[in-house]
Amino acid sequence: MLERNKNLSDSVENIPHVGPALAGAFERLHVKTVEDLFRFIPRDIIDLSNPISAKEAQKKDGEKVVLFGEIEDLKVIKTPKRRIWLTSAKIKDDTGKVRVVWFNQPYLRTFFKDQKYAFFGPVEYSNFTKDKTMLSPQIFASPGVITIYRQSEGLSSKQIQRSIKFALEAGYNLDNLVLDNLASKYKMPKSQDALLSLHFPKNVGEFYRAKERFIFDELLFFISANLYLKNLNAKKSSYKIDTDQKLLNQFISELPFELTDDQNKAMSEIVKDLGGMLPMNRILQGDVGSGKTVVALAAAYLAIKSGQRVAFLAPTQILASQHYQTANKLLTKLGVSVGLMTADTNRKFKTQNSKLKSSAEKLITKDDLIIGTHAIIQESVEIPNLALVIVDEQHRFGVEQRNLLINQKSQNAPHFLSLSATPIPRTLAHIIFGNLDISTIFSKPKGRLPIKTYLVPQTKRNDSYKFIDDLIKKGQQAFVVCPLIEEQQTFTGTLFDLDGRKAVETEIKNLKATVLKKRNIEMLHGRMKAQDKEDQMAKMQDGSADVLVATSVVEVGVDLPRATVMVIEGAEHFGLSQLHQFRGRVGRNDLPSYCFLFTSGDLNDKTKQRLKAFVQNDDGFKLSQMDLKGRGPGAVLGNKQSGFFGINPVWFENSEILAKASKAAKALAPNLDKSPDLLKKITAMLETEHLE
Numbered sequence: 001m002l003e004r005n006k007n008l009s010d011s012v013e014n015i016p017h018v019g020p021a022l023a024g025a026f027e028r029l030h031v032k033t034v035e036d037l038f039r040f041i042p043r044d045i046i047d048l049s050n051p052i053s054a055k056e057a058q059k060k061d062g063e064k065v066v067l068f069g070e071i072e073d074l075k076v077i078k079t080p081k082r083r084i085w086l087t088s089a090k091i092k093d094d095t096g097k098v099r100v101v102w103f104n105q106p107y108l109r110t111f112f113k114d115q116k117y118a119f120f121g122p123v124e125y126s127n128f129t130k131d132k133t134m135l136s137p138q139i140f141a142s143p144g145v146i147t148i149y150r151q152s153e154g155l156s157s158k159q160i161q162r163s164i165k166f167a168l169e170a171g172y173n174l175d176n177l178v179l180d181n182l183a184s185k186y187k188m189p190k191s192q193d194a195l196l197s198l199h200f201p202k203n204v205g206e207f208y209r210a211k212e213r214f215i216f217d218e219l220l221f222f223i224s225a226n227l228y229l230k231n232l233n234a235k236k237s238s239y240k241i242d243t244d245q246k247l248l249n250q251f252i253s254e255l256p257f258e259l260t261d262d263q264n265k266a267m268s269e270i271v272k273d274l275g276g277m278l279p280m281n282r283i284l285q286g287d288v289g290s291g292k293t294v295v296a297l298a299a300a301y302l303a304i305k306s307g308q309r310v311a312f313l314a315p316t317q318i319l320a321s322q323h324y325q326t327a328n329k330l331l332t333k334l335g336v337s338v339g340l341m342t343a344d345t346n347r348k349f350k351t352q353n354s355k356l357k358s359s360a361e362k363l364i365t366k367d368d369l370i371i372g373t374h375a376i377i378q379e380s381v382e383i384p385n386l387a388l389v390i391v392d393e394q395h396r397f398g399v400e401q402r403n404l405l406i407n408q409k410s411q412n413a414p415h416f417l418s419l420s421a422t423p424i425p426r427t428l429a430h431i432i433f434g435n436l437d438i439s440t441i442f443s444k445p446k447g448r449l450p451i452k453t454y455l456v457p458q459t460k461r462n463d464s465y466k467f468i469d470d471l472i473k474k475g476q477q478a479f480v481v482c483p484l485i486e487e488q489q490t491f492t493g494t495l496f497d498l499d500g501r502k503a504v505e506t507e508i509k510n511l512k513a514t515v516l517k518k519r520n521i522e523m524l525h526g527r528m529k530a531q532d533k534e535d536q537m538a539k540m541q542d543g544s545a546d547v548l549v550a551t552s553v554v555e556v557g558v559d560l561p562r563a564t565v566m567v568i569e570g571a572e573h574f575g576l577s578q579l580h581q582f583r584g585r586v587g588r589n590d591l592p593s594y595c596f597l598f599t600s601g602d603l604n605d606k607t608k609q610r611l612k613a614f615v616q617n618d619d620g621f622k623l624s625q626m627d628l629k630g631r632g633p634g635a636v637l638g639n640k641q642s643g644f645f646g647i648n649p650v651w652f653e654n655s656e657i658l659a660k661a662s663k664a665a666k667a668l669a670p671n672l673d674k675s676p677d678l679l680k681k682i683t684a685m686l687e688t689e690h691l692e
Contacts, residue, residue, distance in 0.1 A: 006172040008035035015167045022163070025155035028526070034172050037164060038195055041214055042147040047204050048118050051143050055095035058132050060123040062604055067119045067134065068143055069093035071100075076109045084458055091119055091134065098123065100134040103458075103600060111139075118143050122604045136600060145201045153527055164199045178678050179217055182668075186660050188213040212657050219651055219661030220668075225682045227669045236413045238279035239387035242306040243271045251301045254334060255294065258446060263291050266439040270299050270417065273437065274388075280415035286441030287620035288584025289448065292419045293323065295441070296390045297330055299417060304336050304368040308387030312371040317342040318537045319392065322559060324371045331369065339367030341375045343531075387412075392419045421581065421620075442621060451587040453595040453615045455571075464596050465514045468565050472519055472546045476591065478565035480549040481582050482507050483573045507569060508549050516547060524550035552578065559588040571597035572607050576614050576623040583618075 013023040031037050051068040074089040085106040090097040121137025149160045176191040194210040201207035273280035286292045300310040314320035324340040365383050456464055468478050484503040504523050522545045524536045539545035540560050566586045587593035672679045
């Protein structure tokens with residue numbers, strides 16, 4: 001049985017002490033049900049079970065260690081030259097004392113109580129203190145094995161663990177006979193035992209054994225679902241598109257630029273699919289600014305010239321408008337009509353570009369190519385002869401919504417092309433994707449200026465602001481990215497969540513105390529309403545904003561020709577691939593562009609080398625490989641920002657588990673009807689997850 005006593009498909013809101021607000025925060029992490037919560041794998045653990053003494057710590061040089069002691073001699077000052085907050089103290093135990101320093105965390109003056117804490121961080125000689133010093137350590141209530149989860153605004157790591165505890169106390173469990181029988185062949189723990197070891201580990205070894213079991217389960221679900229979907233797609237037919245080379249040459253000859261070899265290769269692969277009778281299911285992945293859109297529009301042109309229609313979905317109104325403008329420039333002169341449907345244009349679109357089908361009250365579009373946001377994905381919208389669906393960053397769309405578009409009543413299923421700016425290693429992708437073809441654009445358009453990237457020391461911060469201000473005087477703009485929305489100054493009982501990370505709200509106050517105080521500084525973050533986000537981006541687009549301070553929501557954005565500077569605060573908290581996505585928001589013109597990396601404080605050697613590698617490399621694919629080797633796939637794919645909602649980055653960490661799950665899934669595939677519980681799980685997954 002897949003469940004017992006309580007229904008694992010219950011909303012997390014059903015868990016005691018988890019109300020609507022926390023449920024909303026969980027949903028931002030794509031955790032909706034109790035089972036989602038149970039299977040929410042911690043992103044890391046910290047082994048605090050063996051603290052060393054202050055005397056031993058004095059012998060360390062750059063190593064991360066655990067100290068357990070009291071705080072004394074706490075002082076908070078603002079340095080006169082660098083103008084940064086410095087919190088210094090001493091950690092005391094029975095053997096001695098170790099100096100400790102935090103940067104830009106003045107609120108620590110009221111944080112510590114008269115008790116012992118566990119401190120985790122590097123101890124090394126500091127030129128600043130002229131002594132052996134623990135630099136910017138994390139703070140915990142006590143030693144032990146601490147699980148660290150991906151967090152959401154309004155939801156801390158500790159709250160996630162407590163919610164799991166409350167669910168278990170309420171009677172939910174993860175007993176799973178089918179999966180337990182499969183896992184036993186590979187000597188893995190049972191489901192419920194793995195659940196307890198994953199979220200409440202007694203030691204590091206049992207945590208990693210449990211993690212392997214959960215990764216095995218997820219991979220088995222996902223690969224099985226892909227194989228199931230592949231079998232279904234093999235029974236479908238699609239629109240046969242005229243792929244005459246003369247038509248393609250007609251499109252290419254009208255381009256105001258020369259295509260790269262990679263663009264031509266990707267176009268050939270897509271054209272071959274469009275010429276067949278089976279529905280294309282392909283992802284076009286490429287570095288930021290590599291020219292994916294023009295390749296997608298070439299495919300759209302062929303479909304339209306074959307008498308069919310095309311839908312092009314974008315996650316935001318501004319991005320949809322940008323694609324609309326690009327398509328108009330390239331396709332209107334070739335006789336293609338292009339329509340735009342967003343929340344703002346919907347009413348106008350209904351009156352000018354469509355008519356109501358009285359019998360079913362369906363909105364039937366007239367344009368050859370309809371570009372839009374979620375406004376397209378409605379039951380009231382119908383696009384006859386829809387032969388091709390193009391989705392930009394398709395992880396931003398719900399599967400059920402998207403299926404309203406691609407599963408409209410028709411004898412033929414449309415071809416599907418997904419665009420993604422986050423590269424996934426091809427060999428790994430092909431193992432888990434049984435139903436997916438991949439095209440890749442490595443090179444960038446000719447003439448694109450490289451973005452000058454710098455790791456800026458604290459002593460040069462004000463010089464950087466002066467440099468940015470000079471560029472703003474010339475009509476240019478800047479982004480500032482921060483890891484958090486607001487400072488989290490609360491102690492959760494186990495982990496002090498802030499960890500020195502910069503927050504949007506605080507950074508705006510800081511900037512208004514610099515030479516940039518006369519500039520129009522706006523903010524953008526995930527808690528804002530969708531329309532407010534659009535309004536803020538519109539200010540950047542029309543030039544009324546000079547600086548946009550934002551969280552990672554700007555990772556996927558639009559071309560803003562006036563934006564020439566990207567400032568990344570707390571750069572050490574981001575993976576190389578995510579840093580590269582941020583950097584890709586600028587440099588979309590013929591002006592020199594810049595990326596400045598600011599850090600929260602002194603860095604260890606490994607972090608310094610990682611950031612230096614980013615400074616020296618502007619190839620997104622190389623950076624993703626570095627992340628894969630150095631920090632794991634979570635750094636490559638981000639917090640499920642991979643372009644594939646269903647992927648969990650930890651799947652790629654262990655090739656042996658990946659191989660076992662693939663083998664088990666292939667063995668199960670011909671006889672899924674004999675495992676009704678697993679088949680139910682897979683079919684439910686197909687309704688709620690993206691598998692392409």
